[in-house]
Amino acid sequence: METIRDLIPPPHIEGIKHFVDFASVDEILRSKDFRQGSHQESQPFFGDSLLTIDHDVHFERRRLQAPLFRKEALEYYEHEELLPLIERALEECKEASNGTGEIRTDLCALVRTMLARISAVTTGIDGVDTQERTDAFRTYIEQLGTGATVEWSTEDHTTVISRILEIREGFVEEFYAPSVERRKDLINQFRSGDLSEDDLPRDLLTLMYLHWNNDWDDELPLREATLYLVASSQTTTHAIPHLMIHLHEWFQEHPEDYEKRFNREFLKRAGHEAIRLHLPSPALLRIALRDVVLSSGVKILEGERVACLFTPANRDVKVFGEDARKFNPYRETQNVKPWGFAFGGGEHTCIGRTLVTGLSARTDNDDGTDGTLVNIAHALFNAGIELDPDDLPTYTELSHHDAYGRFPIILRNL
């Protein structure tokens, strides 16, 4: 089956300038002469969140949230939350196998289950504990993700927004509102001296209510939480199926590498390639704040909206070599992150990137965590993952995204 596809620009970016080469996209993303231009239709879900604000206000919001991504926090998420959750999700698969040792399941749903709890912990959503509650929470994240990326939907956008706003009410009632109330109560106890700051939860919602800014509207924490819930699971959920199918093909063509499926350094490189080739956000828009002439000589007028197409830019042969369009876990890149624009660029570089790539990612020069991609891939190979030969993966038809909708797998070692 075709595993590397070209980006077909969706309707919402038709009729504006497209930039497809790495250098131009990089220049635009770094420039302070542009502001965010994406997520216009998805404002009800992401409006005024970190993703859509710029410059000074972006800096202040990011500064508020940065403690969630300190090294010790990342180590806690990975070792105390992610790894046990991966094990638990596989254990639940094992229970469902009725002792046969072989289980058929869907990889997309399995990865979302593995990530649901860590999304809840970083965001500050309580009660994602039992399998039933985790399934309900996971379904809400999937639906919120559909609303938050409505620009890419192949369905009628107005219908999607209405439907997901209604679903969000259920999420608020079941998960969000009780979590916020508990945090407000804890913050009140802290302010009255009955609780120390160290006893407060360390999550997004606590930070926002603890450091409330009167410029914010009452629903902003919900939209910021939506960003965290969707983004913290979307990249990995999107990438793992691509990673698995590329490694499946790679091991067929390079059987001598099959033993490396448990090698974390190899998996890291493979993961970087998968997200380079298959970006969770394949294009972003920017609006010029003044007339700009790029190094290439291209002129952009003040107020003009332009599209940075990350998918072709991440396959630019000038940066990634003649085989840039192919998956190659041994690829060496100079002067750029191995995943290119998979996490954006400039001040809008994804704040949660290290959750996915780990602190040990190439070019980070740090250690302590391997990130969700490597840990989940490693666990899946331990569980004996194979593609189901009778039920091959299919791409989603609900979105223009380069994403699998179904990815049936067999786990043979459970």
Added chain:
Amino acid sequence: MEKNNGYKLKIDPEICQGTAYCVRVAPDLFRVNQGATVDVIESNPAPEYEEQILEAATLCPTRAITY
């Protein structure tokens, strides 16, 4: 300035994208250079700068700072 040999502050110039967030939170340690990226002023800062170092390293969108 008292030296703290426990830290060796560095910026990877190939990763830095010049957002200069580090300059805002630690102006004694970082400065914007003529290439619109950032240089380290003091690579072996005093202990009282520990919090600024940790904040700058975490806040950097591209995580170009190591210490």
